[in-house]
Amino acid sequence: MARRNDHSRDEIREMALKAAETIILEKGKDGLSARKIAQEIGYTVGTLYLIFKNLDDLILHVNGRTLERLYEKLSSEQQSSSDSKTALLQLAKTYINFAENESNRWKVVFEHRAQTDNTTPEWYQERVGKMFTAVETHLSRLAPHKSPSEIKDAARALWGGVHGICMLALTDNLDITGVESADTLTQSLINNYLAGFTAG
Amino acid sequence: MARRNDHSRDEIREMALKAAETIILEKGKDGLSARKIAQEIGYTVGTLYLIFKNLDDLILHVNGRTLERLYEKLSSEQQSSSDSKTALLQLAKTYINFAENESNRWKVVFEHRAQTDNTTPEWYQERVGKMFTAVETHLSRLAPHKSPSEIKDAARALWGGVHGICMLALTDNLDITGVESADTLTQSLINNYLAGFTAG
DNA sequence: CTAATTTATTGAACATTGTTCAATTAATAA
DNA sequence: TTATTAATTGAACAATGTTCAATAAATTAG
Structure with a gap:
């Protein structure tokens, strides 16, 4: 006691x-x-x-820390290495690796329902936003002619996609065997997306 | 009584x-x-x-029916219309529309944890697999030279991507305002992905 | 038509959950 | 040493999932 x-x-x-x-x-x-x-x-x-305030509040803070930990991993990636395309592919691998290693924690980030007042606090929204910054950096290097809002949208489209494959794999909803498939599929997604994005 | x-x-x-x-x-x-x-x-x-068997079992059946209902919507899309690219874009709109209209039901499909024995029954896995069939059909029309396994992977990469954007939008994790953004982002994802996929 | 049997349905019981808040007890101030 | 303050408790409440002996309705037998 x-x-x-x-x-x-x-x-x-x-x-x-x-x-x-x-x-x-x-x-x-x-x-x-x-x-x-x-x-x-x-x-x-x-x-x-x-x-x-209650258990939901506690879980929200756990989730905030999970986001923060992933952010650390993503942003500490050595930017020096080669081209931005390779960097993006590497970011996806880090993302998936994290989600697999801490799969229960990662799932809770999305299982957890919104507060009763239905608004996520600002500090939490901020951490969500940070998840896209590294992606935006590399995308803008790959397509310098694109506007900031185009970059922002592209980062969300591409990273939303990576996230989707990752989550389907974690929750066994990909109708495919093996977890390494998430890696293969995201690499394919990124490669093909970038082909269109940098050309357009 | x-x-x-x-x-x-x-x-x-x-x-x-x-x-x-x-x-x-x-x-x-x-x-x-x-x-x-x-x-x-x-x-x-x-x-x-x-x-x-228990409440989890009941919810699993609810989810199975939700998948079935979405499958009906996706497969009843008129295949006749124009090219396969347009058809894929339309499929995504249907998907997102369904997820938004029945957002609580759709979320439960992914919130629901696996059974205690950790195996999803075969009938359920089958319904999950069916979600990709329409996508596969159109992808193989767009890239007839690709092998069946390439088509299968591509369908899962692309549709996993659509799913990710959709879920992030539903759970307010896109750090972007407005729900119509899911539509815009998926269209961008599909267009760019196809550019790379049909070229490669 | 009544009695015996079967079985569909009940609902009380149990363990566990989130949440509250008067009571307690330890630290501090007088 | 006593009085005051405030940190911590844990009993209490309503609601949850789940079980299963008891009940009562339908069916069958006599």
């Missing part, structure tokens, strides 16, 4: 998020419960509700 | 699935519960468990 002032609010917060991340990774969203998190960190349910 | 033999097993089954579909459409997956379905059809929870 934790004693008063054993941990600061922020420490408890961090412990709770870490515990939740572990549970989700191992058992998926259905394995998660407020009481399990509490038990894991040596506090009781009540304490969690002093720090998070 | 329903009396014995008021309805056959199949009738109760159909009533339960219809009720579940309505609840999901209106309130989403979280609004669904065994007791609500039972109350809606005038039976009690116990009866549902005589017909379905």
Whole structure:
């Protein structure tokens, strides 16, 4: 039983998020419960509700951290290497690799329903937006003549596509065997898309 | 209170699935519960468990019907019209239109976790596979020189892409305003992809 | 037509869930 | 040492999925 002032609010917060991340990774969203998190960190349910509005709020923060972690991976890719096309292909591999390694965590990002007030907080939307920045960078290098809004749209079309293949593969909805198929298919998607995009 | 033999097993089954579909459409997956379905059809929870293994099983059948309904829509598209490229663009519009109209039902198809034994039944996998047939038909017309396995992969790459954009739009993860953006983005994805695919 | 048998349907019971908040207990101030 | 403050608890509530002995309606036998 934790004693008063054993941990600061922020420490408890961090412990709770870490515990939740572990549970989700191992058992998926259905394995998660407020009481399990509490038990894991040596506090009781009540304490969690002093720090998070509710369990949805807690999960939203877990998801925010998942996005952040993927962003780190994507943006730390060495830009130096060769051409932008290769870089984009590599970004997709990193993306898929991340989604596979942390598949339960990644799925929760999309399983989690919107808040009751139906608005995602601004800090979360920002992290979503950041997911496309690396893609935009390379696309604008490949097609310097395109306008910023064309680049923005293209990044969302292409990366939405990569995401779709990845998710279908994770959820076993591709009607195809093997997980490496996601890699092959995204490479094909990117190659063909770029052919049209850079020509147009 | 329903009396014995008021309805056959199949009738109760159909009533339960219809009720579940309505609840999901209106309130989403979280609004669904065994007791609500039972109350809606005038039976009690116990009866549902005589017909379905459990609630997951029931939802799996709802999802199967959702896939079937989309398949009907996609395959009834008049093939006669113009070229295959136009047909593919139209297929995407139908797909997105369906996903938006029945967004809660469509989301459940992907929110729903795999069974505990982790295997999706064969009848379900079949319906998943059918989602790609119309796409394959048009792709093979556009690129007659490609092998069947190339066509199969291309259909999954392209349609996975369409799906990704669609889902990101539905779940508000595109960092872009307006739902019509899904339409614009998929059209761009298809046009550019085909440019590369038919050339390569 | 009644009694015995079968079986469709019930609903109470159980464990578990999210969430709240008066009660408690430890730290701090007086 | 006592009084005050506030961090933490955990019992309580409503709702969930699931089970299965009990019930009651239909069917069959006598």
